[in-house]
Amino acid sequence: MFEVAVLTARDNVDLLVKQALEFIPSFVVITNELKFREVSDALKGLPTKVFSGENMLVEIVQKKEIDLVLSALVGFAGLYPTLAALGAGKDIAIANKETLVVGGEMVIHLAKENGCAVYPVDSEHSAIFQCLAGEENNPVEKIILTASGGPFRGMKKEQLARVTRKEALNHPNWCMGEKVTIDSASLMNKGLEIIEARWLFDLDPQQIEVVVHPQSIIHSIVQFHDGSMKAQMGLPDMRLPIQYALGYPKRLENSFPRFSFAEYPQLSFEKPDTETFRNLELAYYALKRGGNIPCILNAANEVAVQAFLEEKIGFLRIPEIIEEVMSMGNFIQQPTMDDYRETDKLARQMAGEMI
Numbered sequence: 001m002f003e004v005a006v007l008t009a010r011d012n013v014d015l016l017v018k019q020a021l022e023f024i025p026s027f028v029v030i031t032n033e034l035k036f037r038e039v040s041d042a043l044k045g046l047p048t049k050v051f052s053g054e055n056m057l058v059e060i061v062q063k064k065e066i067d068l069v070l071s072a073l074v075g076f077a078g079l080y081p082t083l084a085a086l087g088a089g090k091d092i093a094i095a096n097k098e099t100l101v102v103g104g105e106m107v108i109h110l111a112k113e114n115g116c117a118v119y120p121v122d123s124e125h126s127a128i129f130q131c132l133a134g135e136e137n138n139p140v141e142k143i144i145l146t147a148s149g150g151p152f153r154g155m156k157k158e159q160l161a162r163v164t165r166k167e168a169l170n171h172p173n174w175c176m177g178e179k180v181t182i183d184s185a186s187l188m189n190k191g192l193e194i195i196e197a198r199w200l201f202d203l204d205p206q207q208i209e210v211v212v213h214p215q216s217i218i219h220s221i222v223q224f225h226d227g228s229m230k231a232q233m234g235l236p237d238m239r240l241p242i243q244y245a246l247g248y249p250k251r252l253e254n255s256f257p258r259f260s261f262a263e264y265p266q267l268s269f270e271k272p273d274t275e276t277f278r279n280l281e282l283a284y285y286a287l288k289r290g291g292n293i294p295c296i297l298n299a300a301n302e303v304a305v306q307a308f309l310e311e312k313i314g315f316l317r318i319p320e321i322i323e324e325v326m327s328m329g330n331f332i333q334q335p336t337m338d339d340y341r342e343t344d345k346l347a348r349q350m351a352g353e354m355i
Contacts, residue, residue, distance in 0.1 A: 002246060005065040008057055010073075011035065017042040024048060026065050029057050031077075057081050062088035068246065070121070071096045074179050075302050076295075076344050079103050083337075086110045093245040095121035097189075097196045098302075102295045102340055104199030119245040120200055124193055126241035127219035127232035128201060133249075135224070143201065144221040144229075145193055146213040147272060148173050148236075150185040153214060157276055163315045165308065173216040173236045182305045186318055187272060191283025195294050198287055205287050210280065212270045217259065235259050278319035282326065292335040292343045293326060299347035300325035307355045325350045 004023040009016040010031045020028050020043055028050045030039045036052035043050055051060065054077065061069050061081050069085040070093045071078050078096030083103070085092060087110060094100065100107055111118050120129050124145045132140070151170050152160060168185045169178060176184070183189035194208050216236040223229045234240055235257055243252055274281045279301075286297040304321040307313045313321070325347050332339050 001252075005063065006060055008060075013038050013042070020046070020048055027051065027060050027063065029053075029060050031057055054080070058084045061085040061090065066090055068093060070242075070246070071099065072121070074098075074177060076102055076298060079107075079340070082107060083110060086114055086116050089114050089116060091117040091119070093119045093121050093242075095242075097122060097192045098298050100196040100199045101192050101298050102344070103337075104195065104294075106337070108199050117248075118200065119248055120196075121241055121245045122193060122196070123236070123238060123241045124220040125197060125200055126244055128197065128222055130232045130244065131220070131222040131230040132201070135222075135230075139225040140201070140203070140207065141223045141225045141227070142207045142209055143197060143203065144209045144211055144223065145190060145197065146216070146218055146220050146269075147187065147190045147210055148184065148216045149212040149214055149270075149272075150187070152185055153212065155276070157316060160276065160315050165311055168308070168315060172214070174238070178309055179302070179305055182308060182318075183301070186279045186305075186315070187274075187277040188279035188283065188301055188305075188318075188322075190272070191280050191286075192298070194280075194283050195287045205284060210272050212272050213267065215264055215267055217264055217267055233259065279322065282319060282322055286326070289331070290333070292332040292339060293329070295335070295340050295343045296326050296329040296347045297322060299344045300351040303348050303351035303355070312355055321351050321354050324354060 004025045006027045007016060007019055007025045008029040013035050016030060017039060024046060025048055028039060028048050030036055030052050031054050033052040040050045058080050061084050068091045071082045072095040075098050078099040079102055082092060082099045120126050128143050151167060151172055152163060169181050171181050171184055180189060190210050197203060197208050218231045218233050221229050221231040237256055239256055243254060272280055282297060286294040300322040304318040308315060308318055328350055329347055
């Protein structure tokens with residue numbers, strides 16, 4: 001049903017090679033140029049062409065062999081390839097939330113201009129997307145993004161001051177990469193999703209609400225202007241929203257585990273603690289301010305999270321650094337691509353100097 005035309009990775013040579021040997025894509029890109037020879041040697045004898053470097057990634061997503069690009073890069077790095085793919089008329093399945101956080105207006109405008117579809121892959125946005133199917137003529141009153149609360153749900157600042165890297169990476173429901181897992185623990189992941197939802201579904205900030213749902217069974221909810229609500233439910237398994245985006249508008253049969261109400265006799269909900277977990281409020285502020293402020297938020301967060309993972313700062317220092325950088329950055333109401341590039345660079349510099 002699907003044919004893999006291109007596979008890419010930054011550093012994970014082993015998995016890239018394993019998948020290339022299985023699917024025999026036309027092209028493989030390892031963006032870390034130091035690992036080009038290792039990948040090239042491992043795939044020697046295959047018809048697959050091997051390239052390296054971030055510039056090549058931007059070029060390769062425009063190839064005629066590609067119909068749909070699954071953008072799953074981490075961080076700001078996903079923006080350029082996504083824009084290049086849309087510019088070449090490719091549909092996008094977007095798993096890289098930072099792309100829409102930084103340049104959402106630019107991305108959605110380019111998609112509309114080129115008649116490209118943008119399919120959300122995050123479980124929460126996929127849930128909203130599914131709930132809106134068939135509701136094109138019914139105004140949305142608000143959407144409710146659900147959050148698990150992460151491993152530190154219920155903790156206060158005194159406790160968070162002592163949490164470790166290992167504890168932060170121990171998510172109760174989802175198996176994700178390190179950066180996303182830390183974002184989930186700090187609620188920044190939900191903050192980024194708020195900004196992403198604004199662009200995906202053309203909403204105002206006051207139409208986007210967050211509720212903590214520890215079981216992660218209801219993935220998000222849409223409330224319509226008559227007060228009725230639709231929710232998308234399922235086990236916390238990223239394979240389902242990925243498959244839905246790839247197969248849309250069809251629902252493809254699979255053998256994934258099924259949800260049982262008997263195993264989940266109670267589903268609970270609570271308000272997020274934004275006083276303790278400051279990142280959610282910082283994201284709302286960035287969304288309401290607009291311009292290049294979400295770009296500053298994202299860049300500072302990426303640097304702060306990496307510093308925490310390297311055990312250079314404590315967990316509570318993450319939102320402090322983000323807020324300080326946001327207060328210092330120069331505001332640009334209508335940023336260009338060059339402005340985003342410069343904003344990202346300067347915000348990272350400022351955050352780095354605070355560590």
